[in-house]
Structures are given as structure tokens and as C-alpha cells.
Amino acid sequence: MTSPSASSRKALSKIACNRLQKELVEWQVNPPAGFKHKVTDNLQRWIIEVTGAPGTLYAGETYQLQVDFPEHYPMEAPQVIFVPPAPPHPHIYSNGHICLDILYDSWSPAMTVSSICISLLSMLSSSPAKQRPADNDRYVKNCKNGRSPKETRWWFHDDKV
Amino acid sequence: MDVSKKFTTDQSRCRELAMSSSFCRRIYSEVEEVGWEHLLKLGEDLSFLSFRILDNKGRAYILEITLDKTYPRYPPSVSADVPCNFNLEWTSNSKLRDVVKQFHEHVYKLQDFWSTLDDIDRSLWVTDPKQSHHAMSYRQIKMGNDCSIILSVNSGDPRSLPECRFLGSDGKVNFLREIWKRNCKKWAKEKSFPENLARVFDTHLLEPPHGEKNEEQVECGICYAQYLPIDDELGAKSGSATDHTCENGNCNRAFHSVCLGDWLRSITTTRQSFDVLFGNCPYCSDPIALKISTKK
Numbered sequence: 001m002t003s004p005s006a007s008s009r010k011a012l013s014k015i016a017c018n019r020l021q022k023e024l025v026e027w028q029v030n031p032p033a034g035f036k037h038k039v040t041d042n043l044q045r046w047i048i049e050v051t052g053a054p055g056t057l058y059a060g061e062t063y064q065l066q067v068d069f070p071e072h073y074p075m076e077a078p079q080v081i082f083v084p085p086a087p088p089h090p091h092i093y094s095n096g097h098i099c100l101d102i103l104y105d106s107w108s109p110a111m112t113v114s115s116i117c118i119s120l121l122s123m124l125s126s127s128p129a130k131q132r133p134a135d136n137d138r139y140v141k142n143c144k145n146g147r148s149p150k151e152t153r154w155w156f157h158d159d160k161v
Numbered sequence: 162m163d164v165s166k167k168f169t170t171d172q173s174r175c176r177e178l179a180m181s182s183s184f185c186r187r188i189y190s191e192v193e194e195v196g197w198e199h200l201l202k203l204g205e206d207l208s209f210l211s212f213r214i215l216d217n218k219g220r221a222y223i224l225e226i227t228l229d230k231t232y233p234r235y236p237p238s239v240s241a242d243v244p245c246n247f248n249l250e251w252t253s254n255s256k257l258r259d260v261v262k263q264f265h266e267h268v269y270k271l272q273d274f275w276s277t278l279d280d281i282d283r284s285l286w287v288t289d290p291k292q293s294h295h296a297m298s299y300r301q302i303k304m305g306n307d308c309s310i311i312l313s314v315n316s317g318d319p320r321s322l323p324e325c326r327f328l329g330s331d332g333k334v335n336f337l338r339e340i341w342k343r344n345c346k347k348w349a350k351e352k353s354f355p356e357n358l359a360r361v362f363d364t365h366l367l368e369p370p371h372g373e374k375n376e377e378q379v380e381c382g383i384c385y386a387q388y389l390p391i392d393d394e395l396g397a398k399s400g401s402a403t404d405h406t407c408e409n410g411n412c413n414r415a416f417h418s419v420c421l422g423d424w425l426r427s428i429t430t431t432r433q434s435f436d437v438l439f440g441n442c443p444y445c446s447d448p449i450a451l452k453i454s455t456k457k
Contacts, residue, residue, distance in 0.1 A: 015386070109424055
């Protein structure tokens with residue numbers, strides 16, 4: 001289920017490669033607090049470890065994010081999912097899919113992996129309860145056969161969490 | 162009637178010519194005294210001339226002199242790119258040579274002033290004037306935190322405490338102003354100007370930006386590269402530098418029109434009218450209009 005979707009299976013373009021290398025250097029110089037990039041030689045798939053912020057429901061817990069970049073990044077958003085087990089959160093499905101607008105409709109090339117991470121941590125930190133989305137089972141069942149969350153038609157209704 | 166009128170105008174013209182010819186002779190010999198190598202410009206009727214004067218640091222000054230028919234009974238009018246007017250002393254025996262000599266003395270008195278300004282330009286982040294003239298006695302200096310100060314250096318006493326104005330948001334500016342008020346008595350004439358500023362503000366001041374910084378600004382906000390890759394797919398744009406800048410003065414992001422066009426075409430909110438794409442800057446969201454080439 002973590003296999004890359006059709007859109008990201010193609011190799012990175014020169015422009016995408018160049019931009020990602022620069023993002024990676026910037027990350028190494030100035031990593032976002034609470035995140036660790038697991039070193040691999042695969043520029044197209046980043047595995048990032050996130051540690052819940054102190055004083056929040058997820059304090060001290062660690063989770064893994066998998067970031068897959070499409071051929072024409074940053075024209076398209078990267079695909080970002082939690083590698084199961086995903087943190088229980090009202091906007092995170094048990095298959096790791098995340099309901100967050102900047103990963104889909106509100107993506108802009110002005111954003112970076114680092115800025116996405118900061119948004120994700122703030123989403124975790126403001127969670128009121130360790131709880132799955134109401135439609136978790138239905139959604140996860142529909143996503144069998146490894147569908148990308150980018151193919152989901154997301155409905156962003158809650159801006160409080 | 163017509164005949165007599167013509168006669169008088171001819172007469173006056175003759176007189177004028179006679180005058181102008183002795184005038185010409187005089188100017189010629191006076192310029193010779195100064196030295197032709199210093200002469201920069203000479204008006205057709207010799208009523209205007211300018212000299213290029215060097216000081217001992219190699220800084221060049223332009224001295225412009227306008228002469229009318231009353232010369233040399235009355236002094237010529239003189240202007241130059243120096244602060245504070247330079248007052249010409251004129252006697253019946255004075256010549257252009259004396260104008261140049263007095264200007265030299267004036268420039269000599271201001272050496273400390275220009276050395277102070279050079280020192281500021283070398284060691285601090287000056288945002289204005291971008292291109293300074295010798296007559297300008299102010300410098301706008303970046304202080305960080307989106308604040309700037311404007312310093313007016315006293316040309317007569319350049320090492321003294323300058324007049325300081327503050328630019329930025331109220332809170333931050335008040336903070337700087339308080340420090341300035343509290344510490345300005347620490348200003349010591351024997352210390353260099355940048356050193357004094359750092360003492361008064363009790364901080365390390367920003368240095369002038371290096372060449373690298375400027376290069377960073379011309380990197381594309383989308384692909385992060387200064388130049389597009391060399392790639393046949395990009396056609397004529399292959400390897401080109403950023404060529405579009407967001408017009409919002411606070412944003413000023415640079416882009417390759419190729420990258421910006423690709424982005425604008427990929428989102429549904431962009432509108433196209435003929436060969437112009439209307440969308441928003443990915444950074445500041447201000448409207449952006451991008452002309453696209455129709456042929457690939």
C-alpha cells in the first residue's frame with residue numbers, strides 16, 4: 001500500500017532533481033525541530049522520522065513519514081503519508097493518509113518539505129483527542145489496491161485541528 | 162526708420178563681437194593657466210566650462226563655471242558636487258586659476274568628511290543612496306529587524322555625533338531610539354564612525370551584502386536554480402537566467418518564466434487571455450501577469 005502511485009513512478013526531471021538537492025542541503029543545515037531525515041540515496045523518496053512535541057498528546061512518540069516526489073515536483077505536491085502505524089488523529093486515516101489541504105489543492109511551489117513538516121507537527125500538536133476520522137473504515141476500504149491519497153477528492157471542512 | 166533700426170542692431174552686434182573676442186582671448190589664456198588637461202567641457206561661446214579636479218585620494222570632482230559678459234568684473238557662477246556651498250572670494254585681479262585654487266582648498270577641508278563616508282560605505286550595509294555623489298551627506302543603513310536608520314554626517318565636523326532618523330515599525334523604532342538616546346554620549350570623536358555606531362547601538366552592525374547574497378536573490382523561487390538546465394525540451398529557454406520578477410515591492414521574487422508558466426497552467430484558478438496568463442505569485446499571492454510564448 002506504500003507503493004508509489006502512477007504519477008510519481010516516473011523518474012525526477014532535471015528541474016525536480018536540482019530543487020530537491022537544494023532542499024536537502026537546506027534541511028541538513030537547518031532541519032525543522034522534531035524531524036529527522038533518514039539518510040538514503042533515494043532522492044525521490046524521503047523517509048522522515050517525526051517525534052511528537054513535548055506537552056502534546058503525542059509527546060515522545062515517534063512516527064515515520066514517507067514523502068514521494070512526482071516527476072515534475074514542485075509543480076505538483078509531493079505525496080506525504082504516515083508509514084503505518086499512523087498516529088491516531090481526527091485527520092489521519094489508519095492507512096497513513098493525511099487530510100491536509102496543503103498536500104493537495106493548496107500546494108504551492110513556495111512550500112517545501114520542511115514547511116510541510118512544520119504544518120504536520122502543528123496539526124498533531126493541536127489535536128484534541130487521539131481519534132480516527134469518523135469515516136476511517138469506509139475510506140481505508142476504498143483505498144485498497146494501493147491508491148495514492150492524491151487521487152482522493154478531499155473535502156477540507158475543519159480548520160480547527 | 163527700418164534703415165536706422167538696422168544700423169543700431171549692427172552696431173550693437175559689432176560691439177558684442179569685439180567684446181566677445183577680447184573675452185575669448187582672455188578665457189583662452191586663463192584656461193591655459195589652469196591647464197588644458199583639467200578641462201572637461203567648453204561651451205561653444207565659451208560662456209560655460211567645467212574642470213575635472215582630483216584630490217590626493219584620487220576622488221574626482223566636477224567644477225562647473227558659468228561666465229557672463231560681466232566677467233571678470235563680477236565673479237563667475239560656480240557649482241560643484243560638494244556639500245555646503247563654496248564661497249568664491251573675488252577681486253579685480255582674480256582669474257579662473259584662482260577659482261580652481263580655492264576649490265582645491267575647499268575639497269581639501271572636506272577630506273575627512275569623504276573619508277568618513279567611504280568608511281561607512283565599506284563597512285556597513287548602506288541601502289541608500291545606491292550611487293552616491295560627493296555632495297550627499299546622508300546614508301541609510303540597514304539595522305536588521307526591518308529597521309533602518311538615516312544618518313546625516315556633518316560635513317564641517319564629520320567625526321561628531323551625526324543626526325539620526327529611524328525607519329521601521331513603531332515598536333522596533335522606539336526601541337532603537339531609546340538606545341540611541343541613552344548611549345549617544347558614548348560617541349567618541351577619536352574612534353571611527355562604524356566603531357562609534359556599534360558602541361552606541363551596543364550591537365554588531367550588518368555588513369554590506371556580498372556578491373553571493375545578490376546571486377541568491379536571482380534564484381528562481383520555483384526551481385531554486387539561477388539558470389534553467391540545458392535541455393532540448395526547453396528550446397530557446399534552455400540554460401537561461403530568471404526573467405520574471407513579482408511586481409510586489411515587498412516580494413520581488415524572481416522566477417524563470419518557464420517555471421512560473423508551468424505552475425500557473427497547472428492550477429485551475431489561473432485565467433488566460435490571448436497569450437497572457439493571469440494568476441497569483443506563489444509567494445505573496447499578489448496578482449501576476451505572465452506573457453507566454455505561443456510557440457514551443
